[in-house]
Amino acid sequence: MSGDRPRIRAAGRTRGVPEATVARLPVYLRALHALADAGHDTVSSEELAVAAGVNSAKLRKDLSHLGSYGTRGVGYEVALLVDQISRALGLTQRWAVVLIGVGNLGHALAGYAGFASRGFRIAALFDADAERVGERIAGLDVRHIDDLDHVVAEEQVCIGVISTPADAAQEVADRLVEAGVTSILNFAPCVLQVPDGVDVRKVDLALELQILSFHEQRKADSAGLNGGRNPAAGTVTPLPAPRVDAREVVGR
């Protein structure tokens, strides 16, 4: 709430690798690990694409942004590709992460093995609630948020995970940024304002359900009453009843 001009992280192209591609690389990486475990030494773009849930043209285009590492007529060497993608994602180093907010969700996140196994180390847990400070979770002591600066500097933390209630999230974000954190993963259901140069990604559970709700409604509309009749092209589904004040069930 300072007078500063808020800026949201710009989307788009990131030096050579398109953002959409970056978002898929972790999926490829996981699929490759599974293939490696299953004993594959090489894999074709088609096989890997199926495992990753994309089509093979997209996969090849994505990989082409990292440079090309396949052999025509054969496919990709799994180990090599794992290495290339890991490197591209910056996973050759182990990033230190702090997690703020050890409530319901934060507690689960602290215990989530997927972080540690993928190159992220939780350096510390924080909470603003003095009651929780000192509590031991997943092998870590919960510290008071006032120690944040110290820990971030000490442990060279670049990434912060926010799992506080929404009304605390912006202040926590401000403190993270001030402490020097430049990437934030936000689980609180709110939009964070951060300065340029700080990346924010949001994970929003209810939002995902709402998107599913949209599609579910679509399916119900077109399958149900009218035997699947759909509105003609150019005609957006007409919104019924311009004014209704039955707001009791409205999502929040």
Added chain:
Amino acid sequence: MSGDRPRIRAAGRTRGVPEATVARLPVYLRALHALADAGHDTVSSEELAVAAGVNSAKLRKDLSHLGSYGTRGVGYEVALLVDQISRALGLTQRWAVVLIGVGNLGHALAGYAGFASRGFRIAALFDADAERVGERIAGLDVRHIDDLDHVVAEEQVCIGVISTPADAAQEVADRLVEAGVTSILNFAPCVLQVPDGVDVRKVDLALELQILSFHEQRKADSAGLNGGRNPAAGTVTPLPAPRVDAREVVGR
């Protein structure tokens, strides 16, 4: 445009409202509720856009897909817009949801107030582990997964949330689909194969961190090779040393 191509395969198009717009509607909705709570009756596209973290042109374009509900020279009526967006998202009805997997994360999800407050009702919790069946979480008894069919039919459940370990997720998805569920929110770190007509959205915690890692690496690289706090910045570790000690919910 002309030529109705019988496009059936789902890749993300939605008749009428672009997928990218759908994904933002919940954000607008939340911002609008906040504005309403703060006493605003009307809001300009610029104000709402800032609150939602987008630019105003995008916001207006998005809203135009729902039909137009603003007043030129004034802005939008908050209550009306809430109603319109809620309707578009299908939130005028309360969807029943089942949650499968009450481990670490599932437990937290079951207790997440954001679901209930946004129009979703958890109809039942399931787990495959007989040890957990009967346990009471967030006011619900954990049931055995063999009861799934029954509950889905009985309670007209359309949406399933999967928070099992990765290696169980596909089978759970199959059972959900067979039971009649047509939308799945998947927290397990794996790609699900589902038939056409079933929507899947994925929430992947480690994936988000990996995307941040990518950007963090870029910042480290470009910020004068060593401006910062990044571990081993400038020293690109030669090999990732595929160390894997995943236990719990990990699918790598």
Added chain:
DNA sequence: ATTTGTGAAAATATTCACAGCG
């Protein structure tokens, strides 16, 4: 024989910029 890598085309998404309404 296969399968990659990639220009070119098509489809989506975002932003611009301004006419037109209140």
Added chain:
DNA sequence: CGCTGTGAATATTTTCACAAAT
């Protein structure tokens, strides 16, 4: 005036389709 709604201009992403490589 101020602000919405929207065509037109850009930008990004996906898909096609085939030459080149092994």
